[in-house]
Amino acid sequence: MPGQKMAQPLRAVLGTFSALIKLRVIRPAETLLAKSHEQRLATTVPAFFFRKPNPAIQTQDHYIDGRGGKIHARVYMRPGTPPGAPGYLFIHGGGFIDGGVAHCDHVCRELADRSGFVVVGLSYRLIPEHPFPAGLEDCEDVLTWMASERPGGLDADRIAVGGESAGGNFTIALALRVRDGSGPRIAHQAPIYPLTDFTLSFVDWGDGNPGNPGVTLELGEKARALYLPDGDYRNPLASVAFADHTGLPPALVVTCGHDILQNEGVAYAESLVRSGVETTHLHFDDMPHGFLLMTRLTNRAYETMDAVIAEASKHFDHG
Secondary structure: OOOOOOOOOHHHHHHHHHHHHHOOOOOHHHHHHHOOHHHHHOOOOOHHHOOOOOOOOEEEEEEEEEOOEEEEEEEEEOOOOOOOOOEEEEEOOOOOOOOOHHHHHHHHHHHHHHHOOEEEEEEOOOOOOOOOOHHHHHHHHHHHHHHHHOHHHOOOOOEEEEEEOHHHHHHHHHHHHHHOOOOOOOOOEEEEOOOOOOOOOOOOOOOOOOOOOOOOHHHHHHHHHHHOOOOOOOOOOOOHHHOOOOOOOOEEEEEEEEOOOHHHHHHHHHHHHHOOOOEEEEEEEEEEOOHHHOOOOOOHHHHHHHHHHHHHHHHHHHO
8 A cells, every 4th residue: 555646636636735734834633623513514625626516406404303412414305306215324524523514515416416315414423522422323313313204205114324434434333233223224335435443453554645644643543532532442333343244234345545544444345245245345546535525536436426326226126
């Protein structure tokens, strides 16, 4: 690791970020922690990262009663989506510390447009104010709400879950919870470059991480202490790599070559296969962490969305 030479223009954009961080012109971790919880929930992806999705996609905001208070969820649908369409819960990344509904808004719109599913995004509670299991509980509460309230008329028996980075971690944790009897059935899971291990034992820090500008061992240690202040870094609902993966829903696992989390995603895909779970592993050796958000910069983002939709559809039809 890293893999093949990173594709342009991603290399130029992330190289600029890396240079600014090295010069301490920008300090991503310090800047984030200086913001309020509400400010971080409202974080958006830079507009030059993505193409504007179809403006005809319909949205509706909901504020769901969760165990920790109101949870902001947003429903996305193509016009004329018929009752009984599948549901898809998509969970944003951001290292558990940043982001909300707005962070992956364009991805959710694209997924709804390309699939015809009823797609739901959410703003889960963030660290450091709300350590584990607050964010996971919010995701679980929204999944339960989808099955019970059926927003957009979705089919409660055909719900899949996916997410990127921290959202990939929550995707796997939800699959574990549902398998063990908590929450509605998940037809398919799609963790995209997921974080799976808070012991940091899978990470290869190497001589720099061009696909993860600003991410260092020091930052990783700080983030895990905020997420798991009790120090239980092998908790299987947080460090999902250490869980038993037998009996989990069919999976699409997406990894990329320029990513310190590559080894974690690969190991999770291999564990699923050993556990007898039907698994597709999609690897992009020339992509950096976060590429799903960068639809203006790479068509790999759209390829991944189409793979997520195709794999979920297969299991909706035959699950």
